[in-house]
Amino acid sequence: MDLARNVPAAGDQIPSLAAYEPEHINELLAGLAQVDQALGQPVPKKRMNGGIVGIEVPAERLLDAARIMRDTLGFEMLTCVSGADMVDHLESLYHLRSISHNWLLQVRVKLPSANAEVDSLVGLYPAANWLERETFDMYGIVYRGHPDLRRILLDDEFNGYPLLKSFHPTPLTVHDRATTQTSGERAVSGEQQRGMERITPKHLGQGDEERVHPGKLTFGSAAVYLTTGQGVEDVSEHGFVTEQDTESGGTGKPQRG
Amino acid sequence: MANDVSAPLTTEFAGLRSEEMILNLGPQHPSTHGVLRLVLVLDGETVIQCTPIIGYLHRGMEKIFENRPYMAGPRYIDNADYLSPMLNETCYAGAVEQLMDIEPPRRAQYLRLIVGELERIASHLVAVGTYGLDLGASTPVLWCFRDREQILDMFEAVSGHRFTHNYMRVGGVLYDLPKGWIQTCEKFLDNFEKVSLPELHELLTGNEIFEARTQGVGYIDPQQALAYALTGPVARASGVNFDLRVNRPYGAYREIAVRTQIRQDGDCFGRYRVRMDEMAESVRLCRVALANLPGGSITTRSPIALRPPRGETYYAVESARGEESIYMISDGSEYPYRAKLRGPSFVNLQILPELLRGSKIGDVIAILGSIDIVLGDVDR
Numbered sequence: 116m117d118l119a120r121n122v123p124a125a126g127d128q129i130p131s132l133a134a135y136e137p138e139h140i141n142e143l144l145a146g147l148a149q150v151d152q153a154l155g156q157p158v159p160k161k162r163m164n165g166g167i168v169g170i171e172v173p174a175e176r177l178l179d180a181a182r183i184m185r186d187t188l189g190f191e192m193l194t195c196v197s198g199a200d201m202v203d204h205l206e207s208l209y210h211l212r213s214i215s216h217n218w219l220l221q222v223r224v225k226l227p228s229a230n231a232e233v234d235s236l237v238g239l240y241p242a243a244n245w246l247e248r249e250t251f252d253m254y255g256i257v258y259r260g261h262p263d264l265r266r267i268l269l270d271d272e273f274n275g276y277p278l279l280k281s282f283h284p285t286p287l288t289v290h291d292r293a294t295t296q297t298s299g300e301r302a303v304s305g306e307q308q309r310g311m312e313r314i315t316p317k318h319l320g321q322g323d324e325e326r327v328h329p330g331k332l333t334f335g336s337a338a339v340y341l342t343t344g345q346g347v348e349d350v351s352e353h354g355f356v357t358e359q360d361t362e363s364g365g366t367g368k369p370q371r372g
Numbered sequence: 373m374a375n376d377v378s379a380p381l382t383t384e385f386a387g388l389r390s391e392e393m394i395l396n397l398g399p400q401h402p403s404t405h406g407v408l409r410l411v412l413v414l415d416g417e418t419v420i421q422c423t424p425i426i427g428y429l430h431r432g433m434e435k436i437f438e439n440r441p442y443m444a445g446p447r448y449i450d451n452a453d454y455l456s457p458m459l460n461e462t463c464y465a466g467a468v469e470q471l472m473d474i475e476p477p478r479r480a481q482y483l484r485l486i487v488g489e490l491e492r493i494a495s496h497l498v499a500v501g502t503y504g505l506d507l508g509a510s511t512p513v514l515w516c517f518r519d520r521e522q523i524l525d526m527f528e529a530v531s532g533h534r535f536t537h538n539y540m541r542v543g544g545v546l547y548d549l550p551k552g553w554i555q556t557c558e559k560f561l562d563n564f565e566k567v568s569l570p571e572l573h574e575l576l577t578g579n580e581i582f583e584a585r586t587q588g589v590g591y592i593d594p595q596q597a598l599a600y601a602l603t604g605p606v607a608r609a610s611g612v613n614f615d616l617r618v619n620r621p622y623g624a625y626r627e628i629a630v631r632t633q634i635r636q637d638g639d640c641f642g643r644y645r646v647r648m649d650e651m652a653e654s655v656r657l658c659r660v661a662l663a664n665l666p667g668g669s670i671t672t673r674s675p676i677a678l679r680p681p682r683g684e685t686y687y688a689v690e691s692a693r694g695e696e697s698i699y700m701i702s703d704g705s706e707y708p709y710r711a712k713l714r715g716p717s718f719v720n721l722q723i724l725p726e727l728l729r730g731s732k733i734g735d736v737i738a739i740l741g742s743i744d745i746v747l748g749d750v751d752r
Contacts, residue, residue: 135620164470166620167686191598194719195686197699197712208699210686214598214614221686242601245722253434268427268751277435 135166143168143218146188150180169221177224178234181209185239189213190220193240196247198254200280205231207256226256235261253278392420395733399428403506403737406747410724410740414733422728422736424721429751437711442468442542442678445708450536452713453749455498458484458491458527459691461540466622467687467698467711468542471680478624478666480544485624485661486557487530487539488689489654493564494523495692496605496647496654499744503644504576506741507585512575519568522560529553542678544671554662565655573648586640590727590739593638600723604694604716605650606743608634609642616690628660640742647744677706693717693744715749 144160147170151157158180159171172180184190190211199206209222224233235258236243247258248267255276258264266273275282398409407428413421436448449464450457462484469476476484501516524534529550531539539546576582592602597610607614616622617630633649635642680702688697694716701710720743727739 164473164685165687169684192601194601194603194688194695195697195699195712195714197710197714199701199710199712210697210699214612214619217619219620219686240601241599242719242722245718249718266427268430270427277432278438 139217140166140168143188143216143220149187150183153179153183163221165219167219167221169223171223171225174224174226174233177222178236178239180222181236181239184211184220184222188218189215190218191215193236193242193246196236196243196250198250198256198278200228200254200278202228202280204228205254205256207231207233207250209236231256232259233257234259235264237261252276255279397736399425404740404747405502405745406750408721408740408745408747408750410736412728412733412736417732417734419728419731419733419736422725424724426718426721426747426750429747431752433752434711434713437708437713439707441706442680442708443676445711446540447536447538449713450538451748452715452752453691453693453696453717453746454535455746456491456495456692457535457537458487458539459495459689459696461537462488462623463687463689463691463696463698464711465540465542466689467685467700468678468680470687471683471685471700471702472542472674472678474543474672474674476544476623476672477669479548479668480670481624482661482665483545483549483670484540485628486658486665487527487537489657489661490523490526490557492654492692493651494520496651497523499692500572500576500644500647503741503744504582506737507582509576509579509582512572515568515571515575519564526553526557526560529556541671541674543674544669546671548670554665557658558662561655561658565652569648569652569655576644577648583641585735585738586644586742587637588639588641589735590640590731590742591638592723592727596723596726600726601719602694602723604691604720605633605643605646606694606720608632609646610638611636616688616695620688622687622689624661628657628664630657640738643742643744679704679706688714691716693746693749694720696749713752715752717743717745717747717749718752721745721750 140162147158147160147168150170150172154172154176161169163169190213192212192214193209194212195208195210197208197210199208205226205228207224207226209224211220211222212218213220226233231254233256235247237247237258238260243258244261244263245267247261248264250256251258251261251264252266252269253276265271269277393414395412395414396409397412398404399407401408404410409425409428411423411425412419431451433448433452437445440448445464445468446461449460452460497516497520501513504510504512527537527539528534530547530553531537532547533539592606592610594611596602597607597612602610602612603614603616611634613632613634615630615632617625618632621630631653633646633653635646635649637645682702682704684699684701686697686699688695690696695714696716697714699710699712699714700708703709724740724743728736731739
């Protein structure tokens with residue numbers, strides 16, 4: 116297997132606090148000029164808190180950039196692969212460590228939401244195997260060339276990618292007996308008997324533990340919602356019964372995806 | 373190739389063909405330390421292939437973070453690596469602090485170091501004790517849990533909870549040390565260093581059976597360790613000089629120097645020895661921190677509804693098992709937009725199929741136990 120070279124030995128002096136110093140980071144920024152050169156265009160760079168440098172690489176050039184980072188700049192370790200759903204696009208993020216230089220680099224790759232595909236780094240960093248599988252599992256990002264791209268944490272038959280912002284098959288908080296406020300003056304108690312939902316008119320401010328709407332925590336701000344009715348969403352989209360539904364004989368059963 | 377069953381045999385056993393056997397280990401198996409399932413393909417006693425199946429304990433922690441305010445995060449991250457909740461909380465609180473660019477008071481940082489190092493001792497005690505149990509030594513686990521109980525009692529005194537402490541806050545810690553806690557802690561440290569740790573060494577380190585089961589088993593070379601992004605005692609036992617408390621010191625580690633415990637063995641015994649050495653080192657760190665414990669407040673004044681500015685950050689701490697880190701994006705609201713948790717056990721477990729290939733079935737548990745995974749951290 117083609118592995119990284121230059122393993123730091125036990126006796127090597129490691130610059131520790133120096134890792135956060137500007138000159139130390141300048142060294143890395145200077146080194147990243149090689150990535151600019153190889154890609155033929157300057158990659159956007161930024162300094163982040165905690166002595167981290169963040170760069171952004173076009174998706175189709177990721178492999179070239181990663182090869183330079185490993186072989187020339189000395190990033191021996193791919194620590195973390197994360198995905199992020201920025202609503203209009205997806206992102207695949209890589210955190211690389213250089214132990215010999217004590218650098219930490221964040222590489223961002225922007226991908227379209229519709230057809231998110233990027234080259235896999237398994238060939239360069241074996242650690243990418245499970246990390247990329249997890250990102251695929253949660254976001255549906257396809258890593259081209261991955262030897263074993265299938266779900267890892269979720270069930271194989273699971274439908275959907277749960278960390279996408281659009282993923283809401285069921286309300287996040289479902290309590291059968293919870294009281295759900297459906298309008299400014301009316302609340303539904305969730306007790307179900309033979310498919311019927313019992314409607315309980317509630318006075319404003321009655322009961323401290325009333326949930327304004329399922330799926331969002333209400334803490335202290337619930338009081339604001341209760342008096343003004345602001346922020347109360349249409350509960351029917353969460354699968355709960357509304358007034359109209361009940362009058363026309365709705366079952367009020369939460370629909371599970 | 374010995375494992376190639378299709379190759380014609382030329383010995384006197386030519387008529388006999390060995391058949392591959394599939395052995396399903398787990399998910400309900402006491403030696404997998406949780407709900408890990410290994411599908412092993414065996415050729416006689418030799419493991420040809422191993423497929424770990426994980427996810428039985430997946431709770432969608434990252435999605436939970438996105439739907440809870442920042443304030444509620446430390447409580448949920450307790451359950452990720454449930455043997456070292458204090459260190460998890462330090463990670464979460466530190467990530468939000470780095471996002472908001474605030475620095476907790478010195479006393480809070482020292483308190484974090486003390487409880488963090490105690491947690492490291494507690495976690496390593498479980499690792500070493502149950503490892504002995506895996507290999508047939510049933511006394512160490514009892515003695516380890518006896519000592520760990522004292523640490524949990526101290527945690528209960530300081531945070532109110534034995535296990536899921538919910539002690540860290542963004543910008544500091546929740547409570548100051550109660551009266552007499554320092555004396556209790558010093559008494560524990562003395563007793564642990566002078567009595568318990570040597571006892572444990574006596575039981576395991578020189579034990580002939582234990583050595584035979586662990587020495588030369590499950591060798592990881594340093595290049596492999598880096599390629600598979602191994603961190604923590606697993607990497608340090610292979611000679612990788614990497615400890616976040618030293619390489620990228622955070623919190624009070626910027627003032628209290630840590631001696632990285634490294635061994636060149638690379639086998640199961642080396643990993644066990646690194647854990648033992650780290651416990652001794654943690655005792656020393658606790659003593660130094662207690663002796664230099666600064667006064668002052670234990671938390672910065674921060675609003676209950678935290679709204680970190682828009683931005684992203686990556687914060688890593690040295691957990692008992694390696695690098696535990698959070699990648700966090702804030703959109704300026706009370707909820708994290710994204711909080712990715714990198715569990716050290718998840719990444720360390722990845723090398724298991726590589727290690728098990730070609731080893732004997734009897735070594736499977738010895739190798740798995742030496743990596744010291746926590747399934748709550750693997751599945752998150």
